Amino acid sequence: MPAATSNSANRWLHYGILVLLALAVANLLAWRSIEPDLWGHIQYGEDWIHAGAMPTTASHTYSTPDHPWVNHENLFELAVAVGQRTLGGLGLMVLKCAAGLWLLWLMIRSAAAHDVPMVVAAVAMLPVAAGLGEFWLMRPQLFSFLFCGVLLFSLDKAFRNWQSSWSVDWKWLILCVPVMVLWTNAHGGFAAGLCVLLAVLGLRGIEFVLHRRKITKHHDDSTTVPNLRTLLYLGCIGLASIAAIFVNPYGWELPYWMWMSLKQPRPEVSEWATIFEGGGVIVPFFTLCILSIVATVWTKQKRDWVQIVVLGLIAVQAIGHLRHLAFFAIAFGFWMPVHIHSLWQQIVKWRPSLGQSQETSPLATRLLIGEFLLVAGGLAGILGYTFANFGVDRSKYPVSAFEYMADEQLEGRLVVTFNWAQYALAALAPTTTVGFDGRYDTCYPQTVVDMNFDLLFGQDLSRRHRGPDSGPVDSNRVLEFGNPNLVLLDRIADPPAVQHLEQHPDWVPLYMDGLAGLWGRRTVYDDPSKSTYLPPERRHLSDVVPAGIAHWPGFPDRTGKHAFSPDVATAVAAQRQQANDVSIQLVKQSQAN
Template identity: 40%
Template sequence: MTPSPAALPSSADDGGARRDYQVFRRLVIALLVVACAGPLALNVADPDLWGHVLYAEEWIADGKLPRTATHTYTAEGHPWVNHENLAELALAYGFRTLGVPGMLAAKVVLGMAILLLMSLAAQRQGVRPIAAWATFLLVSYNLHAFFPLRPQLLSFLCCAVMLFVIERAFDAWGYRRTDFTNTRRKSDNSPIEWRWLMGLPVLFVVWANSHGGFALGLVLLAAILGGRAIELVYRLGAAGVGRAMGLLGVGAACGAATLATPYGYGLHLWMKGSLGQPRPEITEWLAPQPGNPVFWPFVSLLALSIAAYAFTDRRRDAVKMVVLALVAWQAASHLRHIAFFALLCGFWLPPHLQSIAGRLRNRAVEGLPTAHLNSWMRVGIASALAGAIGLQALFLGQRIAAFPVYRSWYPVDALQWMSEQRAAGNLLVSFNWAQYALAALAPEMRVQFDGRFRTCYPQEVIDRHFDFLLGDGSPRFRSETSGPIDGARTLEIDRPDYVLVDRKYQNAVSVMANAGEAEDSEWTLVYQDAVAQVWGRRDVVDEVSSSQFVPPDRRFVSEHLSHTAVQWPALPRLKTPQPSTTGLTEVAGRGADAPAKPYNEG
């Protein structure tokens, strides 16, 4: 924060020292800004990224958006509500034009644009840059875990734009009854900048076509505008009803704008059914736990928000406090809402935190002697700050330059092996690997279930998959028509040709081991490393007459674990190059990012 005048040299001879303090302040701000970019540069490959790009590329190639499930043999003809279509197009075109490093850089720019909107809002409220960016550093660490390349990024951007617009629209909002009456008595203008609110419906058209987070955005908007409408009526009486109705009209227009999607009202009906059912199998829908990377940043931000409103000297906005409390409750219930809590804190906490910090600073410097720094100390402090900025920038550059797909996380080598065997047919694969498998093996291979979840799969298919993956050892939500939990049921009903097992899921490993050991077993293990197993149906891989017969010398079973990584999209290296129109191959140059050694590296 800016040093208090009491802490600065006051004589005319110390003008140079004052300039040095200004330099230090600017360097600290620059350090905070670069530090905020670090968490937003997360370069971990999201499991669904392969699918997002693949589906958008197929949409571009076909010229129309698929309305039924693709690349699956268990949900053929089932309606597919792709509520992330605009985000997927952005990802596909982004990789086409910018490449992998360019997309990682664009992601950081998007994140910093969100923080810049917060900074502009804080500046208009008189918050010093150091106080603002110190707050944003904690905000960025709360966003960190939610900032891989994924459609949710557009949801965060839209939410930030909405909050900024609301701040500008109510920039002149009065704090007391007399503020409202005096404003009305002096002119006919209300304390609302209506021109800012007029663009919100357009924002919600974009948001509704980008990510399902628009539903939370509508709830936030309704709560804020509804709260302001109540304040207008309470403070102005009948004179405020017209403006209150205007605010409600803006909210209604935004709600109507979300109908401008390929699905119209069908999207809302689907969301009502989908969000009305719990998802205990998906980590992001669980409550944060101490083991989660974002747990302690969230706890810190929650404690900071409570302290900010408890000890501030500024007016406490009842509407903001209620909304922040509701979102904090949702964040404490579902991991994925922590990001939205962080966004609200970034816009609403800085004025209160500066109020507290200013009071503490004034008490701390009271009675302290004037600080004098010799030239060596000034140079040393400036050099240390510049060096810290350089190290942060170096770290940021390294994050942007690499987009690793780790062999210890993903079945890079297993998919390489399957590609070499020209594996084709129906594949049962852990849902978190399924879209990577599709990018590597489609169209020859179709999957039983993937990360699209309820957007294109009936609940019974989902239940069979998680019965196989999790069994009854984890919290589950199941359809009443799915019957008792039976991990082997998907092998019997869906009859895949291959099974690609993520060995972290012990239930799936156990199911396949039992199936392989049965006296009349239909399954044989054809590939294994420390990360994955590939099982083939015996009539597919053991029969010499089969086109996919795998002789013993081409089978690979070991406990080999590689900690190396390959650049995304990490698609298999093909022995015979084949033309392709998918952006995934065009981005990577299919095979260019394949392992330098085959699956049995070392």
């Protein structure tokens, strides 16, 4: 084959592999779309923009409306509110995927600076994307992962010449301070970022001191002793990074709240479980662990013991709390590709045939290109299908129940299962408030947290942590606290609560399908003498699970980019009330005639 033809085929192969890898990781980052708290995050940001001021007490709740709200996710919520206004829900999902690809591109750029071929670095991104995929949702953690990537990229740039000249590119290291400011205002994961940053700075300082002692011990006129000012500057950056977490609307109260909250067990939250309880996420975890160990042992590149120690510490954290797997994957993506490349070179030396490329005929080249296009088309089709089917799954979320509530003007104070609460408070605003939602102890005292979980879990304390002041388990307390008039439960996920409501004499079922169950207080909805009476023929009782995808955001009467606007919600509620008043008037006139 002529050399020009061979080079052309190699270029096709090179870029074809990169395209396939990009599509593969894009699918891993795009497959998870809506998560239960997204509605709430958009709503809180929209409320702030609408009011022109940050709320200081709990909103959309009847149980503790005056309780202080320490919101550690303000920046993210403002961002998604603006994103919803400008891009819509689908645009947010596309942006989420693009942000993940950008983060992986930062890792590839970092690897390229260490002379790692782009294809090798891109292949190393596959296990990274697999580790991120389960957690790559449009939620505040997304900003934690992005800021973590920027932080590690800055550290890599700052210490690029550290082991050769013991010099620091200070502009990149100083960048870590504003990163910590932004991170603190976006998500509580800043605590993990601060620990990583201080660990790197502290270990670099130890490394510097040991090297300086060694040089001083064998000092002669031809040797330059590293300047102690470097150690001082590292300490100053560390102190400035600590001070950065106090730059937030709450000052010292936010770090203090974080400290107290992190000491509290959270067995109710699945992401705080161990890696061994996380199901399929254990596969990418062990893949990353094995690759890290093997590459570190067999590499011919100089090992950076600071990176290895910090990577190991993050891996240990991931064992204890599976949500830290994403941080482990990010650190691997920045620090391990250079050793993965070296490992591959050792394998090629052992089996030289793996590193040889054979000439291909023009026909074989065309067939190879055709195969690449076929696979790329399939991966692009899957990605397009994921985005095309974006919406609210009726079989997972109570879209149909909310539509029924809107049609029947059922509103007021709602006790709702944990995973649906932030959807409920956004979809049913402003006429319905909830007793408890995913904001947890940022705006709810532990006693309120416990009384809600008493209903959901019953006497099962295996997945619970109860405060010492919450008293004995009592599933009835939440049904009386704040005088709620409606209860919405997941019939599949909340069997203890469903059984309790089915046997409760004070509550009557108003709506049932195979997913959701809605009960109303009997004195409100089952008394024919009350204007709120709902006759049996208007109640919907079924065991059929709703099917289909509702258009985002799955609100009964609102859609589009401004569906979360308080003005739009108020106007729709007024129209619904006006229509209801007209209907009542017509019924009265009919009865009079």
